Amino acid sequence: MPLPVIFISTIGADGIRNIAPYSCIMPVLRPLDLICLASAIKRDTLKNIRDTGEFVVNLATADFIDEVMLTAQHTSPEVDEFELAGLEEKPSETIRAPGIAGCYGWMECALNKEYEEPNYVLLMGKVLRLEIADDALNPDGTLDVTKAKPLMATGGKKGLRYGTIMDLGRKDSYGAMFSDGKDPLAGLYEQD
Numbered sequence: 304m305p306l307p308v309i310f311i312s313t314i315g316a317d318g319i320r321n322i323a324p325y326s327c328i329m330p331v332l333r334p335l336d337l338i339c340l341a342s343a344i345k346r347d348t349l350k351n352i353r354d355t356g357e358f359v360v361n362l363a364t365a366d367f368i369d370e371v372m373l374t375a376q377h378t379s380p381e382v383d384e385f386e387l388a389g390l391e392e393k394p395s396e397t398i399r400a401p402g403i404a405g406c407y408g409w410m411e412c413a414l415n416k417e418y419e420e421p422n423y424v425l426l427m428g429k430v431l432r433l434e435i436a437d438d439a440l441n442p443d444g445t446l447d448v449t450k451a452k453p454l455m456a457t458g459g460k461k462g463l464r465y466g467t468i469m470d471l472g473r474k475d476s477y478g479a480m481f482s483d484g485k486d487p488l489a490g491l492y493e494q495d
């Protein structure tokens with residue numbers, strides 16, 4: 304199944320900046336301010352999130368395809384992966400961990416809860432702040448996928464294949480799921 308390729312940026316307790324691509328990530332129901340990601344145990348990303356309680360989910364455009372494998376390498380935790388991949392910082396507003404400049408969106412997250420198994424951990428992150436680049440939005444506030452060009456991948460037995468998504472030009476309201484046409488969760492959202 305196609306999954307997004309996002310970059311998680313963190314800083315270690317020692318202040319060293321880390322970046323890793325993650326695809327096993329999903330929101331947990333509306334209002335979509337809680338996200339769940341699956342991490343293998345042997346990840347500097349996991350250690351940094353546990354040590355500092357925070358991380359940035361950087362929504363990558365297809366232009367970041369070359370940085371995927373650069374940041375997926377198993378590098379020593381002493382290596383600054385912004386420098387390694389030649390990526391620039393986008394300072395965060397609510398947490399210390401910086402985002403990555405040039406992405407189309409940034410979720411500044413705080414670690415909320417963990418579910419641990421011997422080989423992996425499911426991490427819940429509370430999205431403290433979401434920012435989408437102005438030029439990646441349609442006038443109605445939805446994502447313009449032709450501009451954002453979200454980086455996606457499918458995984459097969461032999462490896463990964465990259466792509467992006469296509470707008471089908473069709474919209475539905477949440478209320479369309481209900482017989483009275485009203486979205487029972489409308490109160491969760493700020494009104495325009």
Ligand SMILES: Cc1cc2nc3c(=O)[nH]c(=O)nc-3n(C[C@H](O)[C@H](O)[C@H](O)COP(=O)(O)O)c2cc1C
Pocket residue numbers: 308321322323324325326327328341342343345346347348349371372374375376377378456463
């Ligand atoms: C496209 C892609 C998606 C990945 N998704 C995940 C993921 O969801 N969870 C995970 O634990 N590792 C994932 N990885 C592997 C990590 O990115 C890789 O092991 C990286 O070196 C971890 O870096 P770190 O040790 O600095 O955290 C993915 C790798 C690629 C290339």
